[in-house]
Amino acid sequence: MVLALLKYGLSRRYPVREEIPRTPDLKKHYDVVIIGGGGHGVSLAYYLATKHGITDIAILEKGYLGGGNTARNTTVIRSNYITSQSIKFYAASMRLYENLANELDYNLMYSRRGQLTLSHSDGVSRALRLRADSGTFLGERNEILDRQQIKELVPSLNLDIEGRPILKGLWHPDAATARHDAVAWGYAIRACDRGVELHQKTQVTGLTLDKNKVTEVQTNRGNVSAGAVVQCVAGHSSVVAGMVGLRLPIRSFPLQAMVTHPVKPFLDPMVSSTALHCYISQSARGELVIGGGSDPYELYNTRSTLDMKESLAASALEMFPFIGDLKILRQWAGITDMTPDYSPVMGRSPLANYWLDAGWGTWGFKSTPASGIYLAQAIAEDRVPEMIRPFRLDRFETFDLVNEMGATAASH
Incomplete structure (x- = not known):
């Protein structure tokens, strides 16, 4: 990272390179389609590519890269929660953040x-x-x-x-802070370096179902099919889930x-x-x-x-x-x-090939690395890792809640 900054500072050309590729044409099919080009979406794509060799991925972002909640948070990274499930998860995310700038070779202004x-x-x-x-x-x-x-x-x-x-x-x-935009940019650049496609200004308008499976993702730029579809859309989680008939316990x-x-x-x-x-x-x-x-x-x-x-x-x-x-x-x-218990919804949905990354409330940014790495493992192996199993959707039916209502930085 230091050498890259030095080269950039001494270069006669600015920018030295166009780091985020221009939006390509949509293909007809992808192995994985990720709805949402914020921190969680690009983190997931990066770890799918680097940890599991899955690079035939399209990230669909209705606006611009990291322009939703990623651009609107206050950059806090912490793990001082109440339940053991949350503490372990957010502590893992903090550890990933500590070396993330070096891993991505991108200055995240981590402090x-x-x-x-x-x-x-x-x-x-x-x-x-x-x-x-x-x-x-x-x-x-x-x-x-x-x-x-x-x-x-x-x-x-x-x-x-x-x-x-x-x-x-x-x-x-x-506890720490990091530059929120840089986290999204760093993940997106390195994911695209490995063949992932980032489609900005590409809004999902509908999802086609055949029995228990999403067969097509409809967008304002055309329709695509996918082996797996993941939604990472923060505050609009209920809206997108509603396109496949899912009612999430989210307000x-x-x-x-x-x-x-x-x-x-x-x-x-x-x-x-x-x-x-x-x-x-x-x-x-x-x-x-x-x-x-x-x-x-x-x-x-x-x-x-x-x-x-x-x-x-x-x-x-x-x-x-x-x-x-x-x-x-x-x-x-x-x-x-x-969500009612102030904890996220991660992992499988009731549909065969539809995955959820939702319900983060005010804690999405601090979870960015861990959400990406564990959900990538779940999708690649078709098996939910133990780390995120407590955040499954059906916990609200079994009342096996992960109550973090008292762990907010400011009361909600």
């Missing part, structure tokens, strides 16, 4: 920052202790900090918020965030408070990235609202009162696909 989750009540302190102990038991680094330790870690944080003083904090030192809500104009670095860890419905971090460019809980109503729209802007600003000021003069640079929203 280990640590995450501090604040408690303002005894009840929340007990819940954070449970999360710390659960992670520690499985080999993940988590610890509970007292007020003095919090002050030493984040000197600029206001501990004495009126009516909600900070009592404890859950410190997760291995979609907008999730908003915003950034301020850049200032000099003062905040290295990511700080979140479920009581204030707010989390805040500082980007590599110096912007303060501020996010919170989902909107309280279902909507397939990425518009932003003044109500959420005021709420996020008020909560951020409670934690860091001195930022009051900063101007908001931009505000945006993604669409979260929430």
